[in-house]
Amino acid sequence: MSDAAAIDESAIDESPTLPASASLVQPNPWENLRRHTAARIALGRVGSSLPTAEVLRLGLAHAQARDAVHDPLDFAALRSELEADGWKPRQVRSQAPNRSAYLLRPDLGRRLNAADLELLPPQPAAGDVATDVATDVATELAIVVADGLSSAAVRQHARPLLAALRASFDTDWANTPVVLVEQGRVAIGDEIGARLGARLVAVLIGERPGLSSPASLGIYLTYAPRPGRMDSERNCISNVRPEGLAYAQAAHKLAYLCRAALRRQLTGVDLKDDSPLLAPPLGSG
Amino acid sequence: MAFRCNVGVRGYVFADLREVMAKASPARSGDTLAGLGAASYEERMAARMVLAELPLKTFLDQALIPYEADEVTRLIVDRHDAAAFAPISHLSVGDFRDWLLLDSTDSIVLAALAPGVTPEMAAAVSKLMRNQDLILVARKCRVITRFRNTIGLPGHLSVRLQPNHPTDDLRGIAASLLDGLFYGAGDAVIGINPASDSLSAMTDLWHMLDEVRTRFDIPTQSCVLTHVTTQIQAIERGAPVDLVFQSIAGTEKTNASFGVSLALLREGREAALSLKRGNLGDNVMYFETGQGSALSAGGHHGVDQQTCEARAYAVAREFKPLLTNTVVGFIGPEYLYDGKQIIRAGLEDHFCGKLLGVPMGCDVCYTNHAEADQDDMDTLMTLLANAGLTFIMGIPGADDIMLNYQSTSFHDALYLRSLLGLKRAPEFDAWLARMGIADDRGHLLDVGRDHRLLRQLPNLEAT
Numbered sequence: 016m017s018d019a020a021a022i023d024e025s026a027i028d029e030s031p032t033l034p035a036s037a038s039l040v041q042p043n044p045w046e047n048l049r050r051h052t053a054a055r056i057a058l059g060r061v062g063s064s065l066p067t068a069e070v071l072r073l074g075l076a077h078a079q080a081r082d083a084v085h086d087p088l089d090f091a092a093l094r095s096e097l098e099a100d101g102w103k104p105r106q107v108r109s110q111a112p113n114r115s116a117y118l119l120r121p122d123l124g125r126r127l128n129a130a131d132l133e134l135l136p137p138q139p140a141a142g143d144v145a146t147d148v149a150t151d152v153a154t155e156l157a158i159v160v161a162d163g164l165s166s167a168a169v170r171q172h173a174r175p176l177l178a179a180l181r182a183s184f185d186t187d188w189a190n191t192p193v194v195l196v197e198q199g200r201v202a203i204g205d206e207i208g209a210r211l212g213a214r215l216v217a218v219l220i221g222e223r224p225g226l227s228s229p230a231s232l233g234i235y236l237t238y239a240p241r242p243g244r245m246d247s248e249r250n251c252i253s254n255v256r257p258e259g260l261a262y263a264q265a266a267h268k269l270a271y272l273c274r275a276a277l278r279r280q281l282t283g284v285d286l287k288d289d290s291p292l293l294a295p296p297l298g299s300g
Numbered sequence: 301m302a303f304r305c306n307v308g309v310r311g312y313v314f315a316d317l318r319e320v321m322a323k324a325s326p327a328r329s330g331d332t333l334a335g336l337g338a339a340s341y342e343e344r345m346a347a348r349m350v351l352a353e354l355p356l357k358t359f360l361d362q363a364l365i366p367y368e369a370d371e372v373t374r375l376i377v378d379r380h381d382a383a384a385f386a387p388i389s390h391l392s393v394g395d396f397r398d399w400l401l402l403d404s405t406d407s408i409v410l411a412a413l414a415p416g417v418t419p420e421m422a423a424a425v426s427k428l429m430r431n432q433d434l435i436l437v438a439r440k441c442r443v444i445t446r447f448r449n450t451i452g453l454p455g456h457l458s459v460r461l462q463p464n465h466p467t468d469d470l471r472g473i474a475a476s477l478l479d480g481l482f483y484g485a486g487d488a489v490i491g492i493n494p495a496s497d498s499l500s501a502m503t504d505l506w507h508m509l510d511e512v513r514t515r516f517d518i519p520t521q522s523c524v525l526t527h528v529t530t531q532i533q534a535i536e537r538g539a540p541v542d543l544v545f546q547s548i549a550g551t552e553k554t555n556a557s558f559g560v561s562l563a564l565l566r567e568g569r570e571a572a573l574s575l576k577r578g579n580l581g582d583n584v585m586y587f588e589t590g591q592g593s594a595l596s597a598g599g600h601h602g603v604d605q606q607t608c609e610a611r612a613y614a615v616a617r618e619f620k621p622l623l624t625n626t627v628v629g630f631i632g633p634e635y636l637y638d639g640k641q642i643i644r645a646g647l648e649d650h651f652c653g654k655l656l657g658v659p660m661g662c663d664v665c666y667t668n669h670a671e672a673d674q675d676d677m678d679t680l681m682t683l684l685a686n687a688g689l690t691f692i693m694g695i696p697g698a699d700d701i702m703l704n705y706q707s708t709s710f711h712d713a714l715y716l717r718s719l720l721g722l723k724r725a726p727e728f729d730a731w732l733a734r735m736g737i738a739d740d741r742g743h744l745l746d747v748g749r750d751h752r753l754l755r756q757l758p759n760l761e762a763t
Contacts, residue, residue, distance in 0.1 A: 044749040045478060048760065052465055052472035055697025055709075056479035060744075063714035065697075073674070073697060077706070080668035118633045118669055119329055164669050223632075224668045225704030254466070 040066045053227050073226070080224035085114055088166035088221075090195055096174050097193065104160075104193040107131035107207070111198040124200035127207065135194065138212030156184075156273060157192045157213035157240075161199030165221030167230035172255055172262070173219050176232065179266035184273055201235045201249070208240030215276055216240040217269060222253060231256045234265065236272050238282040248283035250276070301362075303354075305346040312346040317362050320354070321420075322604035323347035324427040326644050330592045330605045330635035337604075352394030352428055356385075359420040365601045370552045371562055376418050376614045384416030393424045400425065400437045400655075407442045414441075414617075414657035419550065419610035422652040426606070431644065434651040435687040441654035443690065445622045446581025447521045447542065449487060449727040451690060452659050457722040458691040459713045460623070460661070461486035464493050464702035468501055470508055474759040476696050477512065482747055483710035484738055485694035487728035488623055488661065489543060489586060491523040495702055502526055503539050510540035511758045516735070519727035521578070521622070523586050528560060528568040535571045543586040543622060544572040550589075550611025553599030562615070569619050580727075583622035588663075589613070590627040591645050592635030605635065606645070610652040617658050623691060624658045626650070628680075629666035630705055639676030642666060646680045650687055661691035665707040674698070674706070681708055685716040692716075717742065 043057040058069045065073075090106055097104045108128040111117035117124050127135070138154065160173050181188055194207050201218050208216030215238055222233040232255040237244055250272050255265040271290035276282045303314040314320045322336035324347035331337035338344035360380065365373050382389075387409075391399060399405060426434060444452040451458050463476030473492060480486055490509055494502050502524050509522035521542040524531070528546040535541050546565060547558050555561060565585075572584035594600040594608035609626070616624045626649035629642040636642045646662050653660030664681045666672035681692060698709035716722055723729060723742055732738035735752070739745055747754075755761060 041746060043479075043482065044747065045475075045482070045754060048475035048478065051469065051475040051760075053701050054463075054465070054472070054476045054479075054695075055699050056475055058697055058711070060711060060714070063711065063718040065709070065711050069697065073699065076699070077668065077673060084669045119637065120333065121634050122333075223704060225701065226668070226699045226706065227701050228704065229668075259466075 076226040076229070079229045080226055083165040083167040083221070083224040083229040086166050087114075088162040088169055088197070090197060093160070093170065093173065093195060097177070100174065100178060102177065102193045104195050105134050106195040106197070107134055108197045109199050109203055114198070117198045121200055124198055125202040127203060132210070135207060135210045137210050154190065154192060154211055154213040155186045155215065155277070157194065157208050157211045157216045159194050159196060159199070159204040159207050159216060159218045161196040161201075161203060161218060161220045163199065163201075163220035163233070164223045165230055167224075168221035168232045168256070169219070171230050172232040175262045176219065176234075176255060176265060179262040180269060183263075183266040184270035202242075202244070204235065204237060205240040205242050205244045208237065209242065213240060214238065215273055215282075217273070228254070228256065228259065231259060234269055236269065236276060236282050238276045238280060248281075250282045250286055250288065252288075303350045305350045307342055307346050307349075310342070312343055314347060314350060317358065318364050318602050318604075320347050320350050321364065321424060321427070321607050322602075324351045324424075325604045325606050326427070328591075328605065328635070328641045328645065329633060329637040330595055333634055334595050334600060334605070336602065348428055351424055352392060354393050354424070356388060356391050356393060356396055356421050359418055359424065364420055364603050364607065365551060370601070372550055372552055372555070372611055372615060375562060375618060376420075376611065379415075379614070379618065380418060381415035384413055386416070387413065388416070393421075394428060396421070396425045397428045397433065401433060405440070407440050410441050410655070411657070414655065417655055419614045419652065419656060420607060422613075422655045423607040423610040426610075426648045426651055429651070431647050431683065434647040435683060438651040438654045439686065439688040441688070443654060443657055443659045445583040445620075445659045447578035447583055447622050448580055449519045449725040450580065451488060451622060451725055453726070454688070455721070455723060456725065457685060457689060457713070457716060458488035458661070458725055459485040459694040459710070460488040460625070460691055461490045462493070462693050462695045462700065462707070463490070464495075464695075464700055466495055466702045468495050468505065470504065470759045473505070473508070474512075474757055478753055478757050478760065479696050480694050480710055481518075481753060482737060483694070483714065484724065484732055484742070484744055485710045485713055486518070486520050487725040488691035489521050489523050491525055491543075491545070491586065493525045493703055497526065497530075499530060499533060499537075502530065503534060503537070506534065506539040506541060508758060515756065515758065516753065517731070519725070519731050525586075525588075528564060532568055532571045535575065540577070541572060541575065542577050543584055544568045545586045545588070547588045547593075548612050548615045549593045549597070549599070550608040550615065551594050551599045551601060551603075553601075554594045554597040554608070555615070557597035557599060562618070565615070565619055583620055583659075585619045585621035587616045587619075587621050587624045588627050589616070589624065589649070590631055591649065592631040595635070596631065606648055609649055610656070613653045613656045613658045616653070617656055621659060623661055624653060625661045625663055625691070626653070627663040627665065629670060629672060630663065632667055633670040636670070638671035639666075639673070639679070642670070642672055643676060643680045643683070646684060647687065650684055650689055654688070659690045662689055663693050663707055665693070665705055667705045677706070677708065677712075681712055681716060682719070685720055685722060714744070
């Protein structure tokens with residue numbers, strides 16, 4: 016709390032307001048409060064309006080967020096990077112043929128393209144009430160990586176997050192399927208997980224970009240995935256990025272949720288994330 | 301009962317009233333997604349021609365969503381005031397548009413009419429109205445509410461100060477709060493969307509807001525926008541809750557997806573009233589709505605999204621809110637695709653709400669996956685301010701760093717005041733003058749580094 020002092024006493028004796036001649040912009044004498052928040056405070060004003068510098072700063076942030084939504088993800092590059100890390104990724108498409116259809120028809124982004132079904136041959140199902148036999152042969156965890164609404168998020172964070180997860184969670188990693196999805200939404204993991212007979216599916220997906228976070232990754236974990244699962248049956252970890260929830264933190268949370276989900280045989284609102292934090296969250300100290 | 305319309309050599313048939321309403325609606329992606337929208341431009345106009353001829357009484361005889369199946373329909377029907385409806389009971393929907401635009405249909409006439417208008421009538425007539433009609437008629441509607449100040453006076457525009465922070469950090473919230481107060485924002489409400497769903501974390505927020513308000517004697521109200529059940533629980537535990545918030549929608553099934561019912565909303569209102577915290581009035585509720593929520597929840601019953609939205613205002617007015625806010629562009633492009641659709645929806649929502657007697661504000665906003673930008677928001681806020689909008693959001697730089705969308709900024713509110721001479725709630729303007737933040741005409745003053753707010757704001761004060 017030592018840095019909480021908002022006022023530097025010595026500053027009070029200086030000119031309380033800058034003369035207009037120093038700048039066309041009327042500044043705000045509380046710029047030092049910016050250290051408490053990423054919000055766009057103390058922007059100053061010209062008359063009633065935003066100064067030019069801030070108009071440009073906001074415009075640039077919006078441009079980057081728009082690009083994150085509309086730039087296609089380079090799946091070939093992502094595949095080769097993941098292969099270099101020892102994963103064996105497969106790549107499929109949703110039924111949304113392009114970005115425009117993806118934005119207008121969320122239902123198409125939740126279903127697999129029929130032409131790609133052969134890439135995911137059906138496996139014995141784990142199901143809600145898996146028999147001992149089925150449990151033994153079932154894949155414990157399937158990982159789905161979908162572009163979602165931010166290709167930048169997937170490009171930057173999927174690979175390091177998976178590496179951190181491999182260090183935090185104990186499973187048969189050599190046989191853990193990784194499926195990359197073009198134009199995918201969260202629920203496509205249900206169909207993929209069901210076809211692979213996985214007990215759990217973790218969907219890593221680009222979140223809707225904000226101005227201050229054009230590249231933020233979300234993780235959705237679903238137990239016994241199958242088409243028709245509701246959002247209330249998933250657990251979500253959001254804001255995965257170095258400036259938000261760091262990779263190690265996110266992997267730690269996901270590993271905790273995976274273990275709890277396998278033990279309690281469910282995910283969703285009845286499964287709380289009570290994982291102890293690795294370190295104080297960013298922004299609080 | 302089917303409805304028919306011949307346009308030239310083509311005949312159009314609409315199976316029922318829902319289909320007429322949906323196909324008469326201006327184009328939007330959500331109705332297309334639901335499979336309800338008109339298939340051609342001509343079909344849309346044919347539906348409007350059918351709608352224009354329909355007697356307003358049709359909507360009292362034919363429920364779009366059955367009475368037995370939906371408590372919102374029951375609320376609309378049971379609360380309908382036949383005496384208030386009498387002056388327009390002989391009109392068709394097209395006549396109703398003409399009547400609303402008459403100079404003789406003034407603020408007093410419209411206030412008396414409101415209990416006689418159903419949401420379906422408001423939605424129907426809006427579908428025949430151009431944007432300028434929606435603006436002109438809404439401007440004539442007066443809805444005035446009070447808690448610790450007076451909201452909705454003619455020539456006034458209030459602002460909700462929204463100092464959100466992604467981890468609910470009290471210093472971060474205080475910094476945005478101070479920024480907003482120095483920019484003259486916060487007369488509608490100081491309302492935080494919490495990131496946490498923990499009651500103890502939220503209780504800290506309620507106490508912090510109350511401490512700021514009482515320390516500086518600010519004539520406004522606070523709100524933490526969480527589920528109504530959490531707020532009832534907080535009230536029971538003694539938290540200083542001013543306004544009770546809830547997202548609401550126009551069908552029972554959609555409300556159920558939000559975890560609320562009319563009975564629960566009533567319980568929330570009674571809990572807030574029991575605290576007797578408003579010194580000027582007992583408008584204790586704050587509602588948020590938005591087109592598309594019914595489809596999103598699978599609760600639309602084949603009714604178009606704009607009509608579903610208007611039905612939410614019947615829910616709102618039942619509970620005499622201080623503020624109701626259509627969060628118009630938040631839901632995404634699958635419901636409102638671009639700036640044009642968002643602008644139209646914002647004007648429709650404001651008009652329908654005001655006609656029904658609801659204190660409508662608008663979160664003039666968009667997400668980064670919609671085909672919209674700040675220019676579209678400038679257009680919509682300027683149109684709505686001309687239409688007599690009750691309040692807008694005030695967010696530092698228009699960028700909500702918790703909810704990840706763009707809304708309106710403190711500067712935007714100043715722009716509208718400067719352009720149109722709009723004032724803040726009078727009690728709040730007087731406070732700004734007492735604090736040396738604005739002059740007696742409401743224009744901002746330059747504050748110095750030694751201003752009381754900077755030195756003494758809880759969580760930021762010098763230590």
